[in-house]
Amino acid sequence: MRLSISSKLFPKISPTLILPLVLAAGFGCAGVKPMSTSTGGGGSGGMMMINPAIPGLTGLTVSPPSTNITLTNGSTPGTLTGSASYTANGTFMDGSSMDVTARVNWSASPSSGTFITNGNVTITAPGSYTITATSGNVTASATLTAVFSGGFTCTDFDTSGSCASFSTGTETTLDGTPSGTTTIAYPLDGSLFPANLGPIQVQTTTSGTSARINFQTTSGNVNVNFYGSCEAGPGPGCYVTIPVAFTQLLIPGSASENIHLTARVSSGGAPSESAPVSSAWAPTGLTGGLYFWTVVPHPVTATSTNDIPTPPTYLLLDPTQTSGTQIQRYDFSRDNPAPEVVWTDDGGPGSTPPYDGAPQAFVNGVAGGHCIGCHTITNDGKYMALTIGGSSTYNAANWEMLDIGGQALELINPVGGGGADTSSDPSATPTNDPTNYWKSYRKETFATEVTWNPDSTVMANMYMSKLYLSSVAISGTSATVTRTGPAVPTYQGNVDPYGSDPFWSHDGSMFVFTSFNQAATADSTGNPQGLNGDLKTGGQIAIASATATSVNDDAKVLVTRGAGVSSYYPCISEDSAYVVFNQSTCGSNPDPVGGGYGTGSCDGYDDSSAKLWWVPTSGGATTLLNNANGGSNNYDNSWPRFSPDVGTFRGNKLYWVAFSSRRPYGVQVNNTSTISATQPQLWFAAVSVGEITIGDPSFAPVWLPGQNPMQASPYGNHVPQWVKVAIKIDSGL
Numbered sequence: 001m002r003l004s005i006s007s008k009l010f011p012k013i014s015p016t017l018i019l020p021l022v023l024a025a026g027f028g029c030a031g032v033k034p035m036s037t038s039t040g041g042g043g044s045g046g047m048m049m050i051n052p053a054i055p056g057l058t059g060l061t062v063s064p065p066s067t068n069i070t071l072t073n074g075s076t077p078g079t080l081t082g083s084a085s086y087t088a089n090g091t092f093m094d095g096s097s098m099d100v101t102a103r104v105n106w107s108a109s110p111s112s113g114t115f116i117t118n119g120n121v122t123i124t125a126p127g128s129y130t131i132t133a134t135s136g137n138v139t140a141s142a143t144l145t146a147v148f149s150g151g152f153t154c155t156d157f158d159t160s161g162s163c164a165s166f167s168t169g170t171e172t173t174l175d176g177t178p179s180g181t182t183t184i185a186y187p188l189d190g191s192l193f194p195a196n197l198g199p200i201q202v203q204t205t206t207s208g209t210s211a212r213i214n215f216q217t218t219s220g221n222v223n224v225n226f227y228g229s230c231e232a233g234p235g236p237g238c239y240v241t242i243p244v245a246f247t248q249l250l251i252p253g254s255a256s257e258n259i260h261l262t263a264r265v266s267s268g269g270a271p272s273e274s275a276p277v278s279s280a281w282a283p284t285g286l287t288g289g290l291y292f293w294t295v296v297p298h299p300v301t302a303t304s305t306n307d308i309p310t311p312p313t314y315l316l317l318d319p320t321q322t323s324g325t326q327i328q329r330y331d332f333s334r335d336n337p338a339p340e341v342v343w344t345d346d347g348g349p350g351s352t353p354p355y356d357g358a359p360q361a362f363v364n365g366v367a368g369g370h371c372i373g374c375h376t377i378t379n380d381g382k383y384m385a386l387t388i389g390g391s392s393t394y395n396a397a398n399w400e401m402l403d404i405g406g407q408a409l410e411l412i413n414p415v416g417g418g419g420a421d422t423s424s425d426p427s428a429t430p431t432n433d434p435t436n437y438w439k440s441y442r443k444e445t446f447a448t449e450v451t452w453n454p455d456s457t458v459m460a461n462m463y464m465s466k467l468y469l470s471s472v473a474i475s476g477t478s479a480t481v482t483r484t485g486p487a488v489p490t491y492q493g494n495v496d497p498y499g500s501d502p503f504w505s506h507d508g509s510m511f512v513f514t515s516f517n518q519a520a521t522a523d524s525t526g527n528p529q530g531l532n533g534d535l536k537t538g539g540q541i542a543i544a545s546a547t548a549t550s551v552n553d554d555a556k557v558l559v560t561r562g563a564g565v566s567s568y569y570p571c572i573s574e575d576s577a578y579v580v581f582n583q584s585t586c587g588s589n590p591d592p593v594g595g596g597y598g599t600g601s602c603d604g605y606d607d608s609s610a611k612l613w614w615v616p617t618s619g620g621a622t623t624l625l626n627n628a629n630g631g632s633n634n635y636d637n638s639w640p641r642f643s644p645d646v647g648t649f650r651g652n653k654l655y656w657v658a659f660s661s662r663r664p665y666g667v668q669v670n671n672t673s674t675i676s677a678t679q680p681q682l683w684f685a686a687v688s689v690g691e692i693t694i695g696d697p698s699f700a701p702v703w704l705p706g707q708n709p710m711q712a713s714p715y716g717n718h719v720p721q722w723v724k725v726a727i728k729i730d731s732g733l
Helices: 015-027 161-165 170-174 244-254 434-441
Strands: 035-038 047-050 057-063 066-070 080-085 087-092 097-099 105-109 114-117 120-123 127-135 138-153 180-182 184-186 191-193 200-204 210-216 222-229 238-242 259-266 272-274 277-281 289-296 324-331 340-344 372-377 383-388 398-403 448-452 458-463 466-475 478-486 498-504 510-516 540-545 556-559 565-572 578-585 611-616 638-642 647-649 652-661 681-689 718-723
Touching: 057 127, 057 138, 066 080, 080 138, 105 114, 120 127, 120 138, 127 244, 161 222, 170 210, 170 222, 170 259, 180 259, 184 259, 191 681, 200 210, 200 259, 210 238, 222 238, 222 244, 244 259, 244 277, 289 372, 324 372, 340 383, 372 448, 372 718, 383 448, 398 478, 448 498, 458 498, 466 498, 498 565, 510 565, 540 565, 540 578, 556 578, 556 611, 565 638, 578 638, 638 718, 652 718
Parallel strands: 066 138, 138 222, 180 272, 191 277
Antiparallel strands: 035 047, 057 087, 080 120, 087 097, 105 127, 114 120, 127 138, 184 200, 200 238, 210 222, 210 259, 259 272, 259 277, 289 324, 289 718, 324 340, 372 383, 383 398, 448 458, 458 466, 466 478, 498 510, 510 540, 540 556, 565 578, 578 611, 638 652, 647 652, 652 681
């Protein structure tokens, strides 16, 4: 939104007000000049001039008190426009009154879709608006209702892809009388979308060639049809791609009421029509970088342990594995962000040269071979901590540190050696002796599940079910990492002797972790001692106060242990007000979604019954986020992480929580009733909290677009990590 309000310094007013007005305008030593400031909200941004308070003003009225307008299509395809005018009348201490339209500050709520100058309002999206005039502490408001009833075709927003061949002649058929029924499989009923997420697919259970999606509010302010091709994909139905430029037209209407979606699908004849689902669009968008773990699909595999990479082609170095592993991310500073590769177990796309090896585990085929995971990002977005080979306490927990932007590993172990293999070779290179060369870039049997302090100089990590602090000093391409002692010196009261899943709040004031007293069942697949800390039974959530560089010795239980449940994976919100965490019930053993590891009942790893819960950091009652979880269904909703900001929606604080889930994505992914045949996908849900929150504050979740380009054979995506900045990668990503 761009506001530019001029000031009339000498209108016809009472003489008793002329001198104070001259001084306030900046002609005296005590004058206050208009300030320039940046606008916010959901508008176009820019600068606005803030007029000073009008001296002697005691009251304001805005006329007309209410206005109704009908929006029309703008000159640019895919846009709307309408206008209205308001005046502000001021009353003064001496009883006089006058027109102060040009001297007050004008604003609109919601701010998106508005442009105001001296009471002249341009509206570009339907909805109910409050138009406010302000001068100092004096305000007055009027209402504006903008209505639009009409339609867009996908070609109004895009003339490529399926839209290039879309026939507008199908609109008449789609507007005719329906002859059958279909179901909207996605979006989920009761979902809330951020302003900048797109494109969104409306998926129906009935196949067809064209579709009409109707977006309508109960008030009738919004009644918009979107016509487009119904594209075929995995599953039994079809889907319509809705661009973000269209869904942003729904933001003002969502400020006070939900948008009801109804779909009609046709294959040339009379359409099938769905029952409505309810959604809404928030005025704020996602920010920062969301990193996650996934696999390298269909990799070229080494034929023996002696094979080395041939840049720039990725090579799966461990021939005992069937797929490689990688970290990808979403960069929400971009429009319509899609997943991009950051690093793999064979280097990264920006390595020099690309994919030029990585510090593999020293025992191939054991504890995941070269598998990278347990990634966390420093708060400034510059560095990533990675574990190689899993959490095994005897042949893995190998740790490395990546310069994300520079696409290079930090030299953290110059002497090499360590772990079970203590050999070294000072003349080793990535080609003549890769095994010894890469030892300099890893610390063996050192750390998993890392969390960082605010300035990245200290990390807390788990090893063998204990939490430790380590100092980190980075100098160019080298880093010195030194363990300094336990993160939680004394386990007091009901806090257990074992700890895992640490999380340091971004302001440095709090530290949460999983506390448990029972070692996991020992097995030969990475946890022979039962203490790798990745698996834990009967977990509870503990919290301690902290400083910017240390954790205070005052840990206490925040979420107590319950009978037949385990709580784990805690995360603190950006404003340090809430903790979101997992809780699973101890059901069948083995768990139906285990893959040979973490199959135990209630062991805190890939538990099919895992659900998201919510608790204030100050303590109190816990809340099941039932809407985000999908009700009583078991979808393995795991590893929740907050977005790096806090917004507002309908007067309440708005949080976004990312997590992995095996729930169905419409008709396309996990479209099966057998959870063991599903793959975890990245979802996020909005949580809206007021001063008094009764019941479930969460919304139904949203699938992150762009996952699994080959959705007919999807692979797992999980362990989201969200930071404020997605640092620029040298390769240009």
